[in-house]
Amino acid sequence: MRLAKLAESLADSATLRLNATAARLKAEGEPVIHLGGGEPESPAPAAAVRAARELLDKGTVKYTATPGIPMLRQTIASQVEQEFGRPTKQAEVLVTAGAKPAIYAALVAVLDPGDEVVFPSPFWVSYPEMVRLAGGVPVPVTAVDGGFEPRIEDIEAALTDRTRMMILNSPNNPSGAVYSEGLVAAVVELCERRGLFLLADEIYRRLVFDGRTAPGALCYSRESGDEGRVILVDGVSKMFGMTGFRVGWAVASRRVIEVMGNIIGQTMSCASAVGQVAALAALREESSYVEELRRDLQGRRDLLVRELATIPGVRLTPPAGTFYSMPDFSAIAPASEPLSAFLLQHTRVVTVPGKDFGCEGHLRISYCGPAADVVEGIRRIRWALDQSSPQEIEFGGRVHVRDWDAPV
Numbered sequence: 543m544r545l546a547k548l549a550e551s552l553a554d555s556a557t558l559r560l561n562a563t564a565a566r567l568k569a570e571g572e573p574v575i576h577l578g579g580g581e582p583e584s585p586a587p588a589a590a591v592r593a594a595r596e597l598l599d600k601g602t603v604k605y606t607a608t609p610g611i612p613m614l615r616q617t618i619a620s621q622v623e624q625e626f627g628r629p630t631k632q633a634e635v636l637v638t639a640g641a642k643p644a645i646y647a648a649l650v651a652v653l654d655p656g657d658e659v660v661f662p663s664p665f666w667v668s669y670p671e672m673v674r675l676a677g678g679v680p681v682p683v684t685a686v687d688g689g690f691e692p693r694i695e696d697i698e699a700a701l702t703d704r705t706r707m708m709i710l711n712s713p714n715n716p717s718g719a720v721y722s723e724g725l726v727a728a729v730v731e732l733c734e735r736r737g738l739f740l741l742a743d744e745i746y747r748r749l750v751f752d753g754r755t756a757p758g759a760l761c762y763s764r765e766s767g768d769e770g771r772v773i774l775v776d777g778v779s780k781m782f783g784m785t786g787f788r789v790g791w792a793v794a795s796r797r798v799i800e801v802m803g804n805i806i807g808q809t810m811s812c813a814s815a816v817g818q819v820a821a822l823a824a825l826r827e828e829s830s831y832v833e834e835l836r837r838d839l840q841g842r843r844d845l846l847v848r849e850l851a852t853i854p855g856v857r858l859t860p861p862a863g864t865f866y867s868m869p870d871f872s873a874i875a876p877a878s879e880p881l882s883a884f885l886l887q888h889t890r891v892v893t894v895p896g897k898d899f900g901c902e903g904h905l906r907i908s909y910c911g912p913a914a915d916v917v918e919g920i921r922r923i924r925w926a927l928d929q930s931s932p933q934e935i936e937f938g939g940r941v942h943v944r945d946w947d948a949p950v
């Protein structure tokens with residue numbers, strides 16, 4: 543059967559694939575520890591569940607307006623105005639079925655075939671594939687010092703006549719890095735000077751640790767109203783633990799939102815009405831939920847940092863936000879895919895290969911699950927990789943013996 547070449551060339555989502563593998567192994571009774579996840583384990587905020595239930599009880603669940611229910615758009619606009627100090631109107635907000643369609647619609651709205659999109663590496667796995675699907679060319683920029691924040695000179699050097707857009711994702715999936723104010727301000731200035739759109743994916747914006755805050759791109763923009771080139775992407779998936787409700791949004795100039803709305807209208811109609819009323823309730827009534835989640839994650843981040851430090855050869859830049867970390871295993875095994883497969887086979891711990899995020903030699907390890915899983919998962923990884931640890935380990939009700947010298 544012949545399908546479109548572009549569609550056939552798309553990679554499947556590594557993280558969704560691993561979720562499926564973990565679920566299958568668990569269903570088979572295997573003692574799986576999932577350190578590859580991408581969503582908080584906590585249930586959705588009570589007010590969100592209540593609002594969804596009330597709408598379902600009425601039984602009248604219909605299409606909403608394509609850009610979203612007015613009250614939700616207005617609430618998002620007011621919160622953006624408050625947080626970033628920029629006047630924002632309802633017409634500058636588009637609600638979508640999760641943040642993913644907002645990103646995709648922004649790319650389709652901006653790119654002509656062959657246009658380039660520049661973004662720092664490591665990057666979220668979906669950016670390159672979505673850019674390609676929208677007809678563009680992804681251009682990742684790696685930090686020269688091997689860290690997680692590239693220099694503005696290196697970003698600028700990656701721009702060509704074909705560059706139309708930059709993506710900045712801070713706090714960052716997969717590294718957990720929160721880009722410095724200097725970098726965010728410089729990227730906004732660069733985009734405005736060169737006439738580029740800036741897609742600021744700030745979906746982990748409030749999940750930041752140690753009293754820090756994440757500098758938001760909109761704060762540094764000197765363009766406003768219809769001239770604005772920043773496209774802010776956000777949603778309730780991560781900060782409110784509401785991934786399954788599928789509600790995200792974009793905030794941008796009226797013109798960009800109008801065109802993105804046409805793209806969504808012709809392809810997806812609108813986000814689910816149930817999800818939208820739930821998101822509205824979360825935004826209006828549940829700000830303490832985010833703070834509790836943030837505090838919880840910071841505790842688990844501390845645990846992870848402490849436990850990983852006990853594995854010789856593993857180097858970690860402690861994450862400043864999100865619920866991901868990107869430890870460097872290259873001193874133990876240079877190729878992340880075989881290492882991740884090895885760990886799954888021998889320890890039943892799920893990790894995501896760094897290769898998928900443009901960061902070979904690293905594994906993405908999440909700490910959004912239970913604290914006990916973080917400790918147990920790292921205990922098993924240490925046993926598998928550290929030859930000086932006891933040769934036997936017990937998990938899943940039986941004793942396992944390490945019978946290899948090197949992992950791969």
Ligand SMILES: Cc1ncc(COP(=O)(O)O)c(C=O)c1O
Pocket residue numbers: 580639640641642643666711715743745777778779780785789790
């Ligand atoms: C950086 C980033 N942006 C966007 C998304 C997509 O969010 P949603 O589930 O709301 O589509 C994710 C999800 O993993 C993400 O990590």
